[in-house]
Amino acid sequence: MKTLYGIQYLRAIAALAVVLFHAAERLDENFAIGAAGVDVFFVVSGFIMIVISQNRNQTPGAFLKDRLLRIAPSYWLATTVMVFGAFAGLFPNLVIDTPHLIGSYLFLPVLSPNGGALWPVLVQGWTLNYEMFFYLAFAASLMLAPGRRLAALSLIFGALAVVGFAVTTPGTPAFFYTRPLILEFLAGAVIGRLWLSGRVPRADTGLMLIAVAIFSFTAIYLLRAEFNTFLCAPLAICLVLGVLALEKADMLPTLPGLAYLGDASxxxxxxxxxxxxxxxxxxxxxxxxxxxxxxxxxxxxxxxxxxxxxxxxxxxxxxxxxxxxxxxxxxxxxxxx
CATH class of the missing domain: 1.20.1270 (Substrate Binding Domain Of Dnak; Chain:A; Domain 2)
Incomplete structure (x- = not known):
């Protein structure tokens, strides 16, 4: 697949936003909006899976193997560093629990003994639990004709999101997998289909979408306003769609440093x-x-x-x-x- 520099730039910006969020959070400073980098990541992930699968005749098993080999080794190593660090006393507040540890390595949401939330030993790995769930659903869709895959994903994730309104007990897998956050993958997949069919917006519309997203994210930060998936997901979608509109029009500057950060994101x-x-x-x-x-x-x-x-x-x-x-x-x- 041709390198889409806009996607690389978005991955870089999303990663840097999350880094700033975590640094600020540890110091009780305000940069909560940086967590919206995860929303951008999820939309980008849905987009990439649709686009890279277009010209690949992969079986579901081959697809899952490819994704696992891409994601798991580095994550397992980072998790192992956390575990050994805890045993060595470097992380005195980290409690290691066997079921939770197994769930962490298997990308399953298991209740953590460290605060009681559904996050793994390496806390930011909670997003990878969602990624792997999306990959499973996407792999299942590969059994269908290409033209039916998006409809199948829409049915799966749409049904889960609807069920989520009735699941109100936090700390359960049912609650985890039915959050509206999962619709961001679906939104990215829809954008991927638009890209492949050449129906992304024109450059002027793209600039407007980017401006709306940046202005809104900035306003949330400056006003310290409450935000959630229902607000950040549309803004992430606007940002991704706007950048792709500029990509199609060849209006994006070449920024090797930012593209490299996308690779390293x-x-x-x-x-x-x-x-x-x-x-x-x-x-x-x-x-x-x-x-x-x-x-x-x-x-x-x-x-x-x-x-x-x-x-x-x-x-x-x-x-x-x-x-x-x-x-x-x-x-x-x-x-x-």
Missing amino acids: YSIYLWHTFAISVVLKLGLSAGLPTWLILWSGAVIGTLVGIACYEVIERPLHVFIKHRRIVFRLPGRRVTAD
Whole structure:
């Protein structure tokens, strides 16, 4: 698939927003709107799955294997670091519970002994539980003709969202999988279908959509207004659709640095909290100003994520992509992926 720089830029911006959110949250500062980076990630994820599957004749099993190999290794490693860190006393407040730990590795929402919420050992991994659920639903849709896949996804996620209005008990898998947040994947898939059919908005409409999203996110931040999925999801959709409109019109500037951060966004998302925890602890003990601790944590957290991308994620991805299993048959050697 041709590189869509707009999507890369959005992934980068979403990751940086989440980094700032976590740095600010640890210091009781206001940047809650940064959590909306997750909404952008979910819309982008739905878009990417529809687009990359267009010209691939993958079976559901092959698709799930590909997604698992792409997502799981780095996440499992980060989770393992958390576990060993807890045993070593580096995370004294982290309680390790066997059912919760197993659920964390299997991308299942299990009640955490650390606060009682449905988050895994690596807290930000809760979004990956949603990602994997979407991948399962998308894999099931691959059994249908391409023209029926979006309708099937709409039926599945629409029904779950409707059921969600009747599920009011937090802390249960039924509650987790029926939140309106899951509709963001579906929205991204719809945008993907529009992109493939050449029906994204014109550039002027795209600029308007981007302006609406940026203005609204800024207003929420400045006014410290309450927000939820019903507000952030439409804004994330506007942002993604607007950027794709500019992409189609060849109006996006070439920003290699931002595109690179898009490539590294997954590692930044996984690993930044480790660095933020250390920086905040050192900064507070040294009596540094809050603003300096916050920005230092965000910058160093991003740099650590980039380092993990170069040292862990990329080598793992290259190894998995180019691995070969060599075995012998009578009279010849056979090399298979």
